[in-house]
Amino acid sequence: MTEPHNRAIAGYTLHRSLGRGNTSLVWLATDPAGREVALKLPHEETLRVQEAAERFGNEVRLTLQFRHPHVVQGYAGTPFGLGAFLAIRYYPDGALNEQLARSQGRTLPPAAAIRLLADVASALTYLHHLGAVHQDLKTHNIYVDGAGRAALGDLGNTYFVAQGGQVSGSPYYMAPEIYHGESSSAASDVYSLGILMYELLSGQRPYQGNTYEELMVAHMTRFPAPLTHLNPAVSRGVSRLAEQALAKRPGERPHADAIRRALLSDLGETPQDEVYEDPNTPPPIQEAGKNIRVGRHGPSQPRSAPAQPEVKPEQERSGGWNPFKRRK
Ligand SMILES: Nc1ncnc2c1ncn2[C@@H]1O[C@H](COP(=O)(O)OP(=O)(O)OP(=O)(O)O)[C@@H](O)[C@H]1O
Numbered sequence: 001m002t003e004p005h006n007r008a009i010a011g012y013t014l015h016r017s018l019g020r021g022n023t024s025l026v027w028l029a030t031d032p033a034g035r036e037v038a039l040k041l042p043h044e045e046t047l048r049v050q051e052a053a054e055r056f057g058n059e060v061r062l063t064l065q066f067r068h069p070h071v072v073q074g075y076a077g078t079p080f081g082l083g084a085f086l087a088i089r090y091y092p093d094g095a096l097n098e099q100l101a102r103s104q105g106r107t108l109p110p111a112a113a114i115r116l117l118a119d120v121a122s123a124l125t126y127l128h129h130l131g132a133v134h135q136d137l138k139t140h141n142i143y144v145d146g147a148g149r150a151a152l153g154d155l156g157n158t159y160f161v162a163q164g165g166q167v168s169g170s171p172y173y174m175a176p177e178i179y180h181g182e183s184s185s186a187a188s189d190v191y192s193l194g195i196l197m198y199e200l201l202s203g204q205r206p207y208q209g210n211t212y213e214e215l216m217v218a219h220m221t222r223f224p225a226p227l228t229h230l231n232p233a234v235s236r237g238v239s240r241l242a243e244q245a246l247a248k249r250p251g252e253r254p255h256a257d258a259i260r261r262a263l264l265s266d267l268g269e270t271p272q273d274e275v276y277e278d279p280n281t282p283p284p285i286q287e288a289g290k291n292i293r294v295g296r297h298g299p300s301q302p303r304s305a306p307a308q309p310e311v312k313p314e315q316e317r318s319g320g321w322n323p324f325k326r327r328k
Pocket residue numbers: 018019020021022023024025026038040088089090091092093094095098140143154156
């Protein structure tokens with residue numbers, strides 16, 4: 001795909017367009033250090049509309065601020081203005097929804113799916129530890145590397161709960177309380193993770209609908225078939241966990257970290273505590289048998305107030321009916 005661009009970012013060489021989202025056009029580029037990156041350039045329309053510009057700025061700031069092995073790594077960026085951009089890690093296979101589309105309906109082997117889910121649960125554990133909510137967990141926003149490890153991206157709608165932010169979400173993944181008009185929370189992210197568990201382990205989303213209203217009714221009133229019925233290779237424990245994540249009442253859902261631990265146990269591993277670096281103190285010396293540091297965790301700088309994320313319709317990229325028009 002070669003799409004025209006009229007903005008050059010000093011030090012970056014653009015090679016080809018990787019994809020187009022609602023907010024930006026994403027290029028494969030070489031950065032000043034000679035590294036291949038995915039370079040997000042906001043559309044002109046994004047820069048013109050204040051809410052959209054703030055959403056992009058929010059994504060830039062939080063992506064550069066957060067450091068976690070399962071959150072897409074940000075390298076450099078400028079949040080606002082004509083020179084706005086975000087350089088992030090490049091994933092040659094694209095987003096998970098694109099990878100799944102290429103697999104033509106074949107489900108991932110359960111162990112591979114559970115590994116991805118544990119990685120995403122780990123990313124959510126980190127965000128929730130910081131007091132943030134992602135709000136837009138879905139296959140479009142997950143990237144998988146060549147080793148089969150997942151990272152959560154697209155922090156445009158992420159905000160710190162204590163500071164407030166606009167509620168948003170994608171109808172296939174949105175928790176019942178969000179349909180009711182309540183605020184997002186760690187529990188509503190966990191609900192979206194429950195949807196993702198169904199999707200990756202059974203090959204289908206648990207709730208279907210031809211309109212926003214049908215989806216709303218499904219999320220609020222229906223209960224999906226046990227995952228073990230849809231895929232006998234899924235363990236009872238994981239099947240039960242997915243049901244708990246989809247509890248209608250937010251207070252009845254497990255925390256992301258409990259899901260992470262249960263998924264790792266299902267893989268036969270002993271889950272360790274995640275340790276997050278305090279950016280103001282030097283890293284502690286790790287003792288044998290104690291907590292394992294799994295990466296450069298913790299914000300890379302003291303947290304600053306994020307811009308209020310924009311709430312806007314999301315494009316249905318596959319064409320046809322667009323259930324995302326009625327986003328909250
Ligand atoms: N890090 C990456 N590595 C490889 N491809 C990427 C990467 N980031 C984005 N892409 C490609 O670019 C497309 C558009 O990216 P994305 O959905 O993040 O755009 P956006 O406009 O910022 O988001 P939104 O549509 O949610 O506003 C993706 O579907 C994917 O094909």
